Amino acid sequence: MITAEWKPIEEMVGYLRGHKKVLLVGCATCVAECAAGGEREVETLAPLLAMAMQNDGNPIEITTATLERQCEPEFVATIADRAAAADAIVSISCGIGMQLMADTHADTPLYPGVNTTSLSIREEPGLWTSRCAACGDCVLGVTFGLCPVARCAKSLMNGPCGGTRENGMCEINEDTPCIWRLIVERATARGQVESLVEVKPPKDWSNSPAGGPKRMLREDLRS
Amino acid sequence: MSLKAGTKLEKVLAAGEFALTAEVGPPRGPDAEVVLKKAEILKGLADGYNVTDNQTAVVRMSSIAGSKLLLDAGLEPVAQMTCRDRNRIAMQSDLLGAAALGLKNILAISGDHQSAGGSGKLKGHPGAKGVFDVDSIQLLSILKGMRDEGVQAGGDSLSSKPAFFIGAAWTPLGPPIEFRVLRLAKKVAAGADFIQTQAVYDVKAFAEQLAKAVDMGLTKKTAILPGIIVPRSAGMLRYMHNNVPGVTVPDQLIARMTDAADPAAEGLKVTVELIEQVRELTGVKGVHLQAIEAEELLPDIIKQAGLSPRPEV
Numbered sequence: 001m002i003t004a005e006w007k008p009i010e011e012m013v014g015y016l017r018g019h020k021k022v023l024l025v026g027c028a029t030c031v032a033e034c035a036a037g038g039e040r041e042v043e044t045l046a047p048l049l050a051m052a053m054q055n056d057g058n059p060i061e062i063t064t065a066t067l068e069r070q071c072e073p074e075f076v077a078t079i080a081d082r083a084a085a086a087d088a089i090v091s092i093s094c095g096i097g098m099q100l101m102a103d104t105h106a107d108t109p110l111y112p113g114v115n116t117t118s119l120s121i122r123e124e125p126g127l128w129t130s131r132c133a134a135c136g137d138c139v140l141g142v143t144f145g146l147c148p149v150a151r152c153a154k155s156l157m158n159g160p161c162g163g164t165r166e167n168g169m170c171e172i173n174e175d176t177p178c179i180w181r182l183i184v185e186r187a188t189a190r191g192q193v194e195s196l197v198e199v200k201p202p203k204d205w206s207n208s209p210a211g212g213p214k215r216m217l218r219e220d221l222r223s
Numbered sequence: 224m225s226l227k228a229g230t231k232l233e234k235v236l237a238a239g240e241f242a243l244t245a246e247v248g249p250p251r252g253p254d255a256e257v258v259l260k261k262a263e264i265l266k267g268l269a270d271g272y273n274v275t276d277n278q279t280a281v282v283r284m285s286s287i288a289g290s291k292l293l294l295d296a297g298l299e300p301v302a303q304m305t306c307r308d309r310n311r312i313a314m315q316s317d318l319l320g321a322a323a324l325g326l327k328n329i330l331a332i333s334g335d336h337q338s339a340g341g342s343g344k345l346k347g348h349p350g351a352k353g354v355f356d357v358d359s360i361q362l363l364s365i366l367k368g369m370r371d372e373g374v375q376a377g378g379d380s381l382s383s384k385p386a387f388f389i390g391a392a393w394t395p396l397g398p399p400i401e402f403r404v405l406r407l408a409k410k411v412a413a414g415a416d417f418i419q420t421q422a423v424y425d426v427k428a429f430a431e432q433l434a435k436a437v438d439m440g441l442t443k444k445t446a447i448l449p450g451i452i453v454p455r456s457a458g459m460l461r462y463m464h465n466n467v468p469g470v471t472v473p474d475q476l477i478a479r480m481t482d483a484a485d486p487a488a489e490g491l492k493v494t495v496e497l498i499e500q501v502r503e504l505t506g507v508k509g510v511h512l513q514a515i516e517a518e519e520l521l522p523d524i525i526k527q528a529g530l531s532p533r534p535e536v
Contacts, residue, residue, distance in 0.1 A: 011329070086421055153307070153336050154307070154334075154336060154358065156358040157361065158360040158361065158409055159402060159405070159406045159409065160398075161333045161359075161394075162333075162394030162401065162421055162468060162469045163397075163469075164396055164398050164399070164469070165468050166471075169398070171336070171468045172338050172339070181399045184399040184401075184402045188399075193405070196402070198412050199360055200361070201364065202311060202356070202357045202361045202376055
C-alpha cells in the first residue's frame with residue numbers, strides 16, 4: 001500500500017492561518033490501511049486541528065469528509081459543494097489524491113496534512129516496512145523475491161556492503177534486516193547461492209522517478 | 224609481466240615484495256598545509272597513500288584534490304571513490320579528471336550511508352540524497368571498461384584509455400559470512416587488481432576467510448592487503464567491536480590494552496604484531512595501515528615492523 005504519516009500539527013497550523021472554514025478530507029483506501037488518512041484519522045485529527053488553531057488565536061470552523069478513493073474523479077466530484085463552501089482544504093490522502101483534489105476544486109486552496117512516504121506492507125500491527133521503490137525495472141526475479149532497491153539503504157545490486165551488523169541487521173537501522181543477508185539466506189536454502197555471484201551491471205533507472213515524470217500510455221485502452 | 228598503470232604500488236606487488244599502503248584523511252577545510260604536513264610525516268614510508276572520500280559521510284576536502292596534493296609532494300596516492308555522492312556521469316568525469324592529473328590508483332567503494340555523518344559529534348548531512356546510482360562492484364566494472372576497452376559505461380568511446388590500478392574493499396568477517404568470499408570473487412571478476420580489507424584484529428577468523436579465497440584462486444588474481452587500524456586504547460577497540468560492522472576484536476586483545484600501563488605504546492606493539500601475523504598468511508601481499516587522524520604514529524610502526532625502507536622498483 002501507499003503509506004503516509006501525519007505532518008506536525010504546527011505545520012498544518014502554519015498553512016491555515018487566515019483561513020476560517022476548513023474542509024478536512026481523508027481517503028478510505030491505502031492511507032486508511034496505514035492509519036494515517038482514513039475516516040478514523042479524519043475524525044481524530046479534526047478536533048486536534050481545531051484546538052491547535054484556537055490556541056494559535058486563529059479559530060476555524062472545520063468539517064470533514066472521507067472519500068472511498070481520493071484518486072478517482074467520480075469520488076472527488078461528490079464533494080464539490082462542500083469544497084466550494086470552504087476557504088481551505090486539508091487532505092490526508094496520499095499525494096496522488098491530494099493533487100486530484102487540488103485540480104478538481106482548484107478555487108479552494110489545498111494543503112497537505114500528511115507526508116506520503118513509501119510503498120510498504122503492514123508487517124505487524126502498527127509496523128509498516130518498505131517493499132517497493134517503483135524503480136520501473138523489477139529485479140525480484142534474480143533476488144529471490146526480496147527487493148534490494150527498496151530494502152537496501154544503498155540500493156546495492158551485487159550483495160551486502162560491509163555494514164551488516166553481527167546480528168544480520170543493517171548498520172543504519174538496527175531494526176531493519178540487511179536485505180542482502182536475507183537474499184543470500186533464501187538463495188542458500190534453495191541451493192542457488194551461485195546465481196548471486198554473477199556481476200549485475202549498472203541498473204537502468206530511466207523508468208524510475210529519476211527518469212522524469214511517468215507517462216504510461218496504453219493505446220489499446222484509449223478508444 | 225605487463226603493468227596496467229605502472230604505479231609504485233603495482234610495481235611493488237608485481238615484484239613480489241610485501242606492499243604497504245597507509246591512509247591519509249583529508250581535512251574538514253581547504254587547508255592544503257594539513258595534507259602536506261601529513262605528506263611530510265609519511266613520505267617514503269609506504270607504496271601508496273589512500274585519500275578517503277568524505278568518509279563517514281562527513282564533508283572533507285575531496286579525495287581527488289587531496290590525492291593531487293600528495294602526488295605533487297612526491298607520494299603516490301590511492302584516490303578513494305564512493306558511490307554515495309555521484310552518479311555514473313560524475314564518477315566517470317571525475318575519473319577522467321583524476322587520470323589527467325596523474326592519479327592512477329583508484330579504490331572503488333560503496334561508501335558510508337549519508338546518515339552516518341550525523342551519528343557522532345558532528346551534524347553531518349543526514350538529509351542529503353544518497354545517489355547510489357551504481358554500486359561498488361559496478362564501479363569496478365566501469366573502471367575496468369574505461370581502462371581496458373576505452374569505453375564509458377553507456378558504451379561511448381573515450382578519446383584515450385586512462386591507466387588505472389584498480390582497488391576494492393573487502394569485509395571478510397561480516398555476515399552473511401559464507402557469502403563474503405563470493406562477494407570478493409565478484410569484485411575480482413569486476414576488475415579489482417588489489418583489495419584492502421576492513422580492519423583485522425581477529426587474525427584466526429581472518430585466516431579462515433582468506434583460506435577460502437586462496438582455495439578459489441582469487442589470491443592469484445588480486446593482491447589482498449589486510450587493513451590494520453592502530454589501536455590507541457581499550458575503549459577504541461571496544462567501540463569498534465561493538466559499533467563497526469565487520470570488525471571483531473578478540474577479548475584478550477581488549478584485556479591486553481586495558482591492562483597496559485601505556486596504552487598508546489601497547490597499541491604500537493599490537494599493530495606491529497598484527498602486521499607480522501598477517502604477513503605469515505598465504506595469500507597476503509601487503510598491509511593497509513590506518514592511524515585515523517594520528518598519522519604521526521605510523522613512521523615508528525613501519526620501522527619497527529621492518530617495513531622500512533620501501534623496496535626500490
